[in-house]
Amino acid sequence: EVQLVESGGGLVQPGGSLRLSCAASGFTFSGSWMFWVRQAPGKGLVWVSRVNPDGTSTTYADSVKGRFTISRDNAKNTLYLQMNSLRAEDTALYYCARNREYGFDIWGQGTMVTVSS
Amino acid sequence: QSALTQPRSVSGSPGQSVTISCTGTSSDVVNYNYVSWYQQHPGKAPKLMIYGVTKRPSGVPDRFSGSKSDNTASLTISGLQAEDEADYYCCSYAGSYTWVFGGGTKLTVL
Numbered sequence: 001e002v003q004l005v006e007s008g009g010g011l012v013q014p015g016g017s018l019r020l021s022c023a024a025s026g027f028t029f030s031g032s033w034m035f036w037v038r039q040a041p042g043k044g045l046v047w048v049s050r051v052n053p054d055g056t057s058t059t060y061a062d063s064v065k066g067r068f069t070i071s072r073d074n075a076k077n078t079l080y081l082q083m084n085s086l087r088a089e090d091t092a093l094y095y096c097a098r099n100r101e102y103g104f105d106i107w108g109q110g111t112m113v114t115v116s117s
Numbered sequence: 118q119s120a121l122t123q124p125r126s127v128s129g130s131p132g133q134s135v136t137i138s139c140t141g142t143s144s145d146v147v148n149y150n151y152v153s154w155y156q157q158h159p160g161k162a163p164k165l166m167i168y169g170v171t172k173r174p175s176g177v178p179d180r181f182s183g184s185k186s187d188n189t190a191s192l193t194i195s196g197l198q199a200e201d202e203a204d205y206y207c208c209s210y211a212g213s214y215t216w217v218f219g220g221g222t223k224l225t226v227l
Contacts, residue, residue, distance in 0.1 A: 035216075044120070044221040045155070045163060045206050050214055059214040062118050095162060102151035102210055103168025110162060 002026035002106055004096050009111030016086050016115070022079040022096030022108055030054075030074040033099045036081050038092035039110070046092075049081065050099070064090075086115045121146065121207055121219035128225040134195040137222045139207030141188050145217055151210035152190040154183060157221075158203045166205075167192060194224070202226040 008020040020036070036048040049060045049070040058070050069082040079096050091114050098106040122140040129135040139152065146152060152170045155163035165174050167183035170190060180195045190209070194201055207219040 037218075044204075045157075045208070045218045046120075047208070047216040047218060050216070057214070061215070101168055101172075103153040103165050103172075103174070104155070104163070104208070105165045105168075105174060107162040107164075 004098070004106055004108035006094065006096055006108040006111035009094065009113045011114045011116065012086055013117050014087060014115055017082070017084045018086065018113060020081040020083065020094055020096075020111055020113070022081075024077045024079065024098075027098070027106065029072075029077040034070075034072060034079045035097045035099055035104065036068075036070060036079075037095045037097055037104070038090075038113075039095070040089075040092040043092075048094070051079070083113070086113075088115050091115050118211065118215060118217055121209060121217055123205075123207060123219040123222045125220075126223045126225065128227055129194075129197045130227045131197050131199065133197050134193060135197060135224065137192045137194075137205050137207075137224070139190040139192070139209075139219050141190070141209055141217075143188070145209040145211040146185065146190055147188045149210045149212070150185070152183065152185060153208045154181075154192045155206045155208065156201075156203045157206065163206065197226055199226050 005023045035050045051070045055072045067085045071080045093110040095110045097104040154167040157163045170185045211217045
């Protein structure tokens with residue numbers, strides 16, 4: 001079965017750090033462009049970050065640049081998002097997704113990150 | 118990285134057609150044929166409905182179609198059904214390996 005399963009979300013204080021994981025199965029993870037997309041409560045989807053198949057190229061939305069780091073371990077079929085210097089506005093449901101032919105065709109169920117004191 | 122512009126809401130009766138617009142700029146929609154559309158039901162993950170402006174993934178009904186003209190992409194749903202009621206988001210490649218989503222449109226089936 002093709003699936004993505006996120007984990008690692010939780011409650012963190014402003015300025016804190018969190019690492020999200022996304023376990024992939026059922027498709028060739030090592031050949032896939034992978035992304036993080038977030039959705040604040042009651043709000044729309046926002047692209048966060050992208051990594052190429054071998055992990056050598058990454059890009060970020062301006063809102064997280066310098067604070068978040070995307071990475072992957074193809075041996076473990078796992079995508080990561082290291083989030084530092086977290087702010088209240090980072091509170092959201094974080095989805096990992098595969099992008100194929102410029103469409104996000106596989107999505108996880110999301111992991112919730114809440115930044116609050 | 119400004120969000121694409123979508124109407125906040127649209128509505129239609131069963132059997133009718135509705136069109137959701139998605140307006141961008143020369144940084145995204147105008148210069149790239151990489152617009153995609155997503156359907157999201159409450160509490161669920163988004164689902165890819167259209168990619169590459171007009172392409173439909175397998176399993177998506179042909180009632181869903183996409184198009185683009187100048188700076189505006191559109192999603193048309195014909196023969197509206199109750200289960201089409203959901204939020205819809207457009208997304209465009211914006212160059213330099215960045216992407217941008219629209220703010221979302223709530224579709225109500227009357």
